[in-house]
Amino acid sequence: MIRFDSVSKSYPKQNRPALRDVSLEIERGEFVFLVGSSGSGKSTFLRLILREERTSHGQVHVLGKDLARLSNWKVPHMRRQLGTVFQDFRLLGNKNVGENVAFALEVIGKSRAQIRKTVPEVLDLVGLGGKEGRMPGELSGGEQQRVAIARAFANRPMLLIADEPTGNLDPQTSVGIMKLLDRINRTGTTVVMATHDQQIVDQMRKRVVELEMGRLVRDQSRGVYGYQH
Amino acid sequence: MRAQFVLSEIGVGLRRNLTMTFAVIVSVALSLALAGGSLLAREQVSTMKGFWYDKVQVSIYLCNKNDAASDPNCAKGAVTEQQKQEIKTDLGKLDVVDKVYYESSDAAYKHYKEQFKDSPLADSLTPDQMQESYRVKLKDPTKYQVLQTAFSGRQGVQEVQDQRSLLENLFNLLNGMNIAALCVMALMLVVALLLIVNTVRVSAFSRRRETGIMRLVGASSFYIQMPFILEAAIAGLIGAGFACVLLVGGKYFLINNWLQEKIVLINFIGWDAVVRVLPFIIAVGVLMPAIAAFFTLRKYLKV
Numbered sequence: 001m002i003r004f005d006s007v008s009k010s011y012p013k014q015n016r017p018a019l020r021d022v023s024l025e026i027e028r029g030e031f032v033f034l035v036g037s038s039g040s041g042k043s044t045f046l047r048l049i050l051r052e053e054r055t056s057h058g059q060v061h062v063l064g065k066d067l068a069r070l071s072n073w074k075v076p077h078m079r080r081q082l083g084t085v086f087q088d089f090r091l092l093g094n095k096n097v098g099e100n101v102a103f104a105l106e107v108i109g110k111s112r113a114q115i116r117k118t119v120p121e122v123l124d125l126v127g128l129g130g131k132e133g134r135m136p137g138e139l140s141g142g143e144q145q146r147v148a149i150a151r152a153f154a155n156r157p158m159l160l161i162a163d164e165p166t167g168n169l170d171p172q173t174s175v176g177i178m179k180l181l182d183r184i185n186r187t188g189t190t191v192v193m194a195t196h197d198q199q200i201v202d203q204m205r206k207r208v209v210e211l212e213m214g215r216l217v218r219d220q221s222r223g224v225y226g227y228q229h
Numbered sequence: 230m231r232a233q234f235v236l237s238e239i240g241v242g243l244r245r246n247l248t249m250t251f252a253v254i255v256s257v258a259l260s261l262a263l264a265g266g267s268l269l270a271r272e273q274v275s276t277m278k279g280f281w282y283d284k285v286q287v288s289i290y291l292c293n294k295n296d297a298a299s300d301p302n303c304a305k306g307a308v309t310e311q312q313k314q315e316i317k318t319d320l321g322k323l324d325v326v327d328k329v330y331y332e333s334s335d336a337a338y339k340h341y342k343e344q345f346k347d348s349p350l351a352d353s354l355t356p357d358q359m360q361e362s363y364r365v366k367l368k369d370p371t372k373y374q375v376l377q378t379a380f381s382g383r384q385g386v387q388e389v390q391d392q393r394s395l396l397e398n399l400f401n402l403l404n405g406m407n408i409a410a411l412c413v414m415a416l417m418l419v420v421a422l423l424l425i426v427n428t429v430r431v432s433a434f435s436r437r438r439e440t441g442i443m444r445l446v447g448a449s450s451f452y453i454q455m456p457f458i459l460e461a462a463i464a465g466l467i468g469a470g471f472a473c474v475l476l477v478g479g480k481y482f483l484i485n486n487w488l489q490e491k492i493v494l495i496n497f498i499g500w501d502a503v504v505r506v507l508p509f510i511i512a513v514g515v516l517m518p519a520i521a522a523f524f525t526l527r528k529y530l531k532v
Contacts, residue, residue: 050445072450073449073450076444076447076448076449076450077447077449078447079444079445079446079447080446080447081447082447084445084446090438090441090442090445092438092439092442103439103442104442104446106234107234107443107446107448107452107453108446108447108448108452109452151446152446155446155447
């Protein structure tokens with residue numbers, strides 16, 4: 001599903017590389033937590049998967065494709081097989097819940113009939129059935145994140161990338177979101193989630209990958225957030 | 230791709246940037262009206278050239294007996310019959326010459342009387358004061374030099390005059406005005422382009438949330454850029470429409486209802502010339518903003 005082969009990434013005007021010689025493989029259907037302090041390279045790791053950035057050295061394979069060899073105009077097609085969720089939800093404030101999900105399908109050219117069928121289905125799945133007409137501003141943080149997840153999942157992606165999806169939510173709401181992500185994972189979608197939330201990582205007991213100063217320092221199959229001292 | 234969705238996005242974009250859109254429309258309209266105007270002015274000059282050059286001739290004025298005292302070219306006295314014959318045969322030998330008319334002093338007197346019949350000066354003239362002349366029509370009016378070298382300074386010839394040189398001044402003036410109009414047009418076009426670039430930038434910035442989400446869910450860059458490009462093209466099209474209205478209005482009010490009545494002598498451009506220019510205006514009005522938008526977006530909307 002995802003393979004990093006001795007990947008390094010440096011940004012111009014920064015003397016320390018964001019990632020240094022990272023090699024790693026994530027299989028289909030896995031649930032992986034990506035942990036590490038701020039500036040450890042988590043975001044760069046995710047941006048490389050989304051091909052918002054290119055590697056400086058090494059290769060990234062996503063869904064069997066070498067991203068370095070993927071031409072620019074094929075990138076959108078690659079991204080359609082990926083779902084993304086962010087800490088700040090990134091919903092369109094001037095569109096209602098249903099339209100927000102529909103927007104993602106419209107811009108990739110789905111037919112109207114398909115959209116009409118998919119939107120209620122996927123909103124049901126995230127537990128927002130019947131709230132299509134609400135505006136994002138009227139929803140709680142947790143509900144907004146559910147809309148974002150619905151949008152990311154609407155196209156049934158093989159891989160879901162989540163960048164601190166619970167970062168703005170209280171612990172109880174976070175648990176709900178994690179249950180949802182777990183359920184999505186059980187449908188066969190690979191989930192890669194960057195997080196700072198120790199409680200969640202410790203509870204879920206999934207694979208944990210830790211980055212520190214751009215290096216891969218830990219890869220445990222049923223890990224916890226940090227080493228217990 | 231769904232047309233309705235794209236159209237609604239365009240509507241939102243145009244309304245959000247109403248003042249900028251308005252500025253784009255006005256500057257495109259003015260610059261294109263100037264462009265069309267100068268194209269038509271050029272057309273006008275060339276119709277006038279064709280019209281006049283067809284009528285103008287080179288005149289070879291022959292000496293009459295009164296000139297002998299006043300003009301050094303005629304120091305040897307009036308032209309003789311033999312000299313006239315020689316000039317005529319030599320004219321016939323030249324390739325550039327199309328037709329030769331002979332105007333006697335009586336005929337010249339008559340023409341003069343006709344032209345200045347109200348002037349008291351005409352009464353003081355007598356036929357023998359007028360000059361005989363050969364009126365030469367050239368196959369190519371620009372080949373005047375050939376006649377000039379062949380006949381000026383010849384015995385019995387007072388002067389070789391190219392009537393075209395009289396008109397040349399007028400055409401030079403018109404051409405100068407045309408060039409000035411083109412310069413203003415070029416400036417306006419640059420202003421319009423900068424405005425378009427700026428409008429697209431602002432538009433892209435104000436919709437960065439939407440475009441960011443579009444990118445994430447895998448919309449093609451064509452799909453993302455399309456609304457912006459169409460927005461620019463539509464603003465340009467409206468501007469071009471105004472430019473067309475200005476041109477048609479100019480032709481109708483300025484030429485048909487005013488100049489044509491005041492100046493009967495000039496053959497003005499017809500509607501066909503105006504209609505020929507309009508598609509060009511529309512095409513430039515649509516393509517220029519679209520292309521400008523496309524290149525602006527390449528910089529501001531990365532994949």
